[in-house]
Amino acid sequence: ADHELSLMLDWFVNPNHGPIVIAHEKGYFAEQGLEVAIQEPADPSMPPKLVAAGKVDMAISYQPTLTIDVAAGLPLIRSGTLVSTPLNTLIVLDESGIKSPADLSGKKIGISIAGTEEATVGTMLKYHGLEYGNVEMINVGWSLAASLASGKVDAVWGGLRNFETNQLELENVQATAFYPEEHGVPSYDELIFVANSKSYDKEAIKAFNSAIEKATTYIVNHPDAAWEEFVSYSPDTLDNELNAMAWEDSLTRFALRPAAVDLARYDHYAQFMFDHGIIKTLPKAADYNPIIN
Amino acid sequence: MLNVLAQPLSPIRSRRISWLKKALQVLISISVLVVLWQAAITIWDLPSFILPTPLSVFDVLTERYPILFKHTWVTAQEILIGLLLGVSIGLFFALQMLLFAPVRRWLLPILIASQAIPVFAIAPILMLWLDYGIASKVAMAAIIIFFPVTTCCYDGLRSTPQGYLDLAHTLGANRWRRLWHVQLPTALPALGSGLRVAVVIAPIGAVVGEWVGSSAGLGYLMLQANARMMIDEMFAALFILSLFSVALYFSVDWLLKKLIPWHA
Amino acid sequence: MLNVLAQPLSPIRSRRISWLKKALQVLISISVLVVLWQAAITIWDLPSFILPTPLSVFDVLTERYPILFKHTWVTAQEILIGLLLGVSIGLFFALQMLLFAPVRRWLLPILIASQAIPVFAIAPILMLWLDYGIASKVAMAAIIIFFPVTTCCYDGLRSTPQGYLDLAHTLGANRWRRLWHVQLPTALPALGSGLRVAVVIAPIGAVVGEWVGSSAGLGYLMLQANARMMIDEMFAALFILSLFSVALYFSVDWLLKKLIPWHA
Amino acid sequence: MTDAFAIKIQHARLAYGHTSEPVLQDLSLTFRANQWTCLLGRSGCGKTSVLRKLAGLLEDAHWRGDILTCDGQPLAGRIAYMAQQDLLLPWLSVLDNVCVGYRLKGQPVTEAIRQQGLRLLEQVDMADKAQALPQTLSGGMRQRAALARTLMQDQPVVLMDEPFSALDAVTRHKLQTLSFELLKNKTVVLVTHDPQEAVRLGHQLYVFEGNPASARPLPALSSQPPRRLDPDTAQLQEQILERLEDDHA
Amino acid sequence: MTDAFAIKIQHARLAYGHTSEPVLQDLSLTFRANQWTCLLGRSGCGKTSVLRKLAGLLEDAHWRGDILTCDGQPLAGRIAYMAQQDLLLPWLSVLDNVCVGYRLKGQPVTEAIRQQGLRLLEQVDMADKAQALPQTLSGGMRQRAALARTLMQDQPVVLMDEPFSALDAVTRHKLQTLSFELLKNKTVVLVTHDPQEAVRLGHQLYVFEGNPASARPLPALSSQPPRRLDPDTAQLQEQILERLEDDHA
Numbered sequence A: 001a002d003h004e005l006s007l008m009l010d011w012f013v014n015p016n017h018g019p020i021v022i023a024h025e026k027g028y029f030a031e032q033g034l035e036v037a038i039q040e041p042a043d044p045s046m047p048p049k050l051v052a053a054g055k056v057d058m059a060i061s062y063q064p065t066l067t068i069d070v071a072a073g074l075p076l077i078r079s080g081t082l083v084s085t086p087l088n089t090l091i092v093l094d095e096s097g098i099k100s101p102a103d104l105s106g107k108k109i110g111i112s113i114a115g116t117e118e119a120t121v122g123t124m125l126k127y128h129g130l131e132y133g134n135v136e137m138i139n140v141g142w143s144l145a146a147s148l149a150s151g152k153v154d155a156v157w158g159g160l161r162n163f164e165t166n167q168l169e170l171e172n173v174q175a176t177a178f179y180p181e182e183h184g185v186p187s188y189d190e191l192i193f194v195a196n197s198k199s200y201d202k203e204a205i206k207a208f209n210s211a212i213e214k215a216t217t218y219i220v221n222h223p224d225a226a227w228e229e230f231v232s233y234s235p236d237t238l239d240n241e242l243n244a245m246a247w248e249d250s251l252t253r254f255a256l257r258p259a260a261v262d263l264a265r266y267d268h269y270a271q272f273m274f275d276h277g278i279i280k281t282l283p284k285a286a287d288y289n290p291i292i293n
Numbered sequence B, C: 001m002l003n004v005l006a007q008p009l010s011p012i013r014s015r016r017i018s019w020l021k022k023a024l025q026v027l028i029s030i031s032v033l034v035v036l037w038q039a040a041i042t043i044w045d046l047p048s049f050i051l052p053t054p055l056s057v058f059d060v061l062t063e064r065y066p067i068l069f070k071h072t073w074v075t076a077q078e079i080l081i082g083l084l085l086g087v088s089i090g091l092f093f094a095l096q097m098l099l100f101a102p103v104r105r106w107l108l109p110i111l112i113a114s115q116a117i118p119v120f121a122i123a124p125i126l127m128l129w130l131d132y133g134i135a136s137k138v139a140m141a142a143i144i145i146f147f148p149v150t151t152c153c154y155d156g157l158r159s160t161p162q163g164y165l166d167l168a169h170t171l172g173a174n175r176w177r178r179l180w181h182v183q184l185p186t187a188l189p190a191l192g193s194g195l196r197v198a199v200v201i202a203p204i205g206a207v208v209g210e211w212v213g214s215s216a217g218l219g220y221l222m223l224q225a226n227a228r229m230m231i232d233e234m235f236a237a238l239f240i241l242s243l244f245s246v247a248l249y250f251s252v253d254w255l256l257k258k259l260i261p262w263h264a
Numbered sequence D, E: 001m002t003d004a005f006a007i008k009i010q011h012a013r014l015a016y017g018h019t020s021e022p023v024l025q026d027l028s029l030t031f032r033a034n035q036w037t038c039l040l041g042r043s044g045c046g047k048t049s050v051l052r053k054l055a056g057l058l059e060d061a062h063w064r065g066d067i068l069t070c071d072g073q074p075l076a077g078r079i080a081y082m083a084q085q086d087l088l089l090p091w092l093s094v095l096d097n098v099c100v101g102y103r104l105k106g107q108p109v110t111e112a113i114r115q116q117g118l119r120l121l122e123q124v125d126m127a128d129k130a131q132a133l134p135q136t137l138s139g140g141m142r143q144r145a146a147l148a149r150t151l152m153q154d155q156p157v158v159l160m161d162e163p164f165s166a167l168d169a170v171t172r173h174k175l176q177t178l179s180f181e182l183l184k185n186k187t188v189v190l191v192t193h194d195p196q197e198a199v200r201l202g203h204q205l206y207v208f209e210g211n212p213a214s215a216r217p218l219p220a221l222s223s224q225p226p227r228r229l230d231p232d233t234a235q236l237q238e239q240i241l242e243r244l245e246d247d248h249a
């Protein structure tokens, strides 16, 4: 291989990582002269930091997180897109009688702190005439689905619409998901690839994006065969009902052009966060979305 | 004049000086730490998102102290109640094991097994049982604390010199009064060890509790700061936590010295 | 015949019986625990993502034992090396503090402060220095372990009866030989307390280390399982961890009894 | 004051450990009511062991043989025992150590009891050390404090193991007199190495002999203790020394 | 064998604590080379304190006054001290306790040393307990083990604090003779409450008197110790008792 690349995921391997796993399994990386080592994080806030510190070459992050990181001065760039729509969603428990975000007044919302809650949830509430102060935000760590299923909170923010919703369904919990982009929050890319702005390797990234694009195309064309190949990556942990359901829901979410970027969308979302005081400086999208092709 | 100066210092005065000396020592050791910290940053060229400079942390401490104080207050309550509970449970188990041989045989393996379960692992489940209020954090702190207290106290209670036990026997003490008047006093130094360990790790319990479920407190603040890449704020919270441990340790140390004057 | 039976048992035979009895006790206390566990599920109608049934955990243990075994092996190594390192560091600090008053004054506050820092906070720093291998996990375990050892051992070393110290003095011992021949033996019981606490929490250290970053081990398995809401698998891992602690505790206990025969 | 009473040990045997040689064999002793019985013997012959047995403290040793009391009741709870070590509790002042028996029995330490304790401390010449901690006392002072604690106990049977061994001759003489006064109506067992002390205080005397040891009584003197030095007592002292010498030979 | 030498204490004063009354005042003592000096006195008068001062163990107390040695060198490292408590280490066998001085000085415990230790244990009649742990010994046995440990040390100055107090008369006599033999060429300071022992062994005798106490020498006898009971020694014993009585009055 011409290049060795280490890639750290945002979470344990799940259908969101379909294109990466397929590119790995079907040898698309190898075709591009890449040898990619896939690592899973234990603490989801670590991957971008490790990239910034030069310990890994690439990581999966989220657009809002990247904006925060860049605003804080971390030497990061977006190198590609994995999922180009929002996935994050506000899930409510049907039995708590919530029909719309407007009913959330006085309720408890479980979050797994990502730093953007005040802007996103606050905007959704405002959209329905409520204030951020009307709800109680509770950090529930990584037990998003469990805290909702056990009724300790009335809603959760931070679960993904293609994953945690299915998890709840499998636990026989009746829940409804409200999508932020339908309630006043600007749209954004949920999952992106990031690299170190000082040391990134243009050629490697180009090759990486090509392999991902080819894998995504294959998945969209042959979802069932792709599923089999996805599962074969680690049958022990991947072959279960939850992943099967999540796979279906992820098919329409993968970015068909991983290298493509809409700078205006990044600037718009950054402005949105700046307006809500989430970031103190306003980075320009062009600065952390270098032209690689 | 010379004569007066040559006189030994009055106890009160020399006590004040020794306090000053202690305070100075703490101050110097903090300074050394700060210098080492800055040195680490300089030598290994650590970026600020991994380890912020002491100065930036100091800035946060001075500028954002109202917020820090609010969260500190929450965590302080959790720590103190957790300590009370954990130490009580620890003492209770130790006494149980001392007094009732069957309890020891059945309880001890369970207690030990329970300790090996990382609180982090059961923390999320604990939250689901106890709600996200103060109770779950207090429980976390108590769980972390009680085992060192139990072990040290039980070991201390077991090691009463035989002569004293004989004395209690011939003086007609029943097991309760023997415990209270003979075994507990001799166990105090060992119990002291347990307490010292307990107070130092109590803050971790509370913070870990906050990490898996909370809406306020230093742990919550740290998560929030971490998510927003305000690492200096996170370290400011860490600094306050450390202060807690140090302060608790020296308070307990001082208290124990008062309580065990017959012991070196 | 009657006569023979009435004779006291030979020491070897009675020892074997006491072993059997111990094993039976452990078995019974496990059974009681399992029954209570199932009862809790039945009574409060707990869903499986809050508390899995003992049976489902048992199923995981029997069905997935190859995987469990693989991860157990990784964690076992980390625990043992971490234990060695942590106990050594703990002893080292305790001796330093005993022998050199200045070290005590400067080091103690730092050690205490270090304990209050949740490992999660320094995890990134450790990862940067030590990489993803076993080193960072061993380091985490050692960090968690050393403090109880230091505290208990130091407290034990401080409490040598004055008479023995006087004896060492008049017999012309220098501080090293006084330490080795007088202070260490008297500190053994307290050191024992520290060790008992240490071995019980060592598995936590290793697991926490794995949470900081790893690709194998029981901690890794637990994180995975937790994130996938496979709580039964998580409990299976927890069960193995608990076994570790119990086994380590009783081994150390047995060893200490051999080493300290003059102590109750 | 409680009634005094007598104790008899008959053909007893004592061994520490299953396999080891017995320490005492065929030991018979009679402790009479209202009398002082003195036990003498070679160092290590088993005197302390006998006292510990009577005090109910010999749990791990192997004892065979009867201990009879005149009223047939067990001894437990009716014994005051002053051990060979002083066993002062380091966290209590001297006065509190003297009164500790009440605390341990769960009785409140009233002002009257404290006064009695103080009086006893005065009598053993330790009034000025009532508030001191035991660690600041000299060896003899510790022994006197332990003596005061024993005298406070007011039990019908009093066992004392070398209670005056660390005292100077004059203090020893004074405290012998004091103890004899205060323990007039008790069954007292005194272990001592001082033939003069034994002869002065003992209604009856036993010397332990042999290995394993057994006890042999000495002929009783016609005079009543406390005795003065006279030809009779001097001769008895000689006799004790002879017996000891014979045993050593 | 190391050279014997003399020590002088001149006009010393000792107080425990700043504010408290002194224990010793205007204390002058002379310890001659190759001789036994016996210290007697009321319990609590400060005898142990003097020995501890000589042994370098009085750190927290307030001592004023000179301690002169004939060669002008400090005493540290040239002293063997047998304390009032036996201080046997509970984790060592009796023999190891006897030889512990070598370990503590960092010298290997060779077979020759062990043999010497065993011989000493035999001489104190403890050969059969060489491998026993101290906890299984009687009070007198512990004292004999501590004596053996002190005799093993072979230092020019030997301080002994009531070394025979827990022994029966015959054993005591034997061990007095033994110690006197073995410590012939040393400067020995013996604290004792037994006037007979003092008269038997002491080249010179001091009685502590008064409060705060000071030491007053007794007239030396013309005979050389170890002495037998004769009219002279009997009279000296009487004199000691008189002095003690005067002090108590």
Ligand SMILES: Nc1ncnc2c1ncn2[C@@H]1O[C@H](COP(=O)(O)OP(=O)(O)OP(=O)(O)O)[C@@H](O)[C@H]1O
Pocket (backbone or CB within 6 Å): D135, D136, D137, D138, D139, D140, D141, D166, D168, E016, E023, E041, E042, E043, E044, E045, E046, E047, E048, E049, E050, E084
């Ligand atoms: N550590 C201490 N702190 C305070 N006072 C002390 C301390 N040690 C001894 N003393 C006091 O000093 C005095 C002399 O004590 P010392 O032990 O020297 O007496 P002694 O002559 O050896 O008596 P004894 O014959 O009873 O052993 C006593 O009054 C005692 O209370």
Ligand SMILES: Nc1ncnc2c1ncn2[C@@H]1O[C@H](COP(=O)(O)OP(=O)(O)OP(=O)(O)O)[C@@H](O)[C@H]1O
Pocket (backbone or CB within 6 Å): D016, D023, D041, D042, D043, D044, D045, D046, D047, D048, D049, D050, D084, E135, E136, E137, E138, E139, E140, E141, E166, E168
């Ligand atoms: N706990 C024990 N374990 C084993 N042997 C013991 C124990 N206690 C005492 N012995 C042995 O029993 C014997 C008698 O001891 P004891 O203390 O009764 O003697 P004693 O007559 O009081 O002697 P002394 O006059 O020296 O105090 C000794 O040989 C001793 O070694």
Ligand SMILES: Cc1ncc(C[n+]2csc(CCO)c2C)c(N)n1
Pocket (backbone or CB within 6 Å): A010, A011, A014, A016, A044, A062, A064, A065, A088, A114, A158, A159, A160, A163, A164
């Ligand atoms: C399957 C799956 N579930 C949850 C998360 C966690 N997560 C979802 S959004 C967000 C923060 C950014 O908005 C985080 C941490 C994930 N990555 N993958």
Ligand SMILES: [Mg+2]
Pocket (backbone or CB within 6 Å): D047, D048, D049, D084, D161, E138, E139, E140
């Ligand atoms: Mg005895």
Ligand SMILES: [Mg+2]
Pocket (backbone or CB within 6 Å): D138, D139, D140, E047, E048, E049, E084, E161
């Ligand atoms: Mg003394």
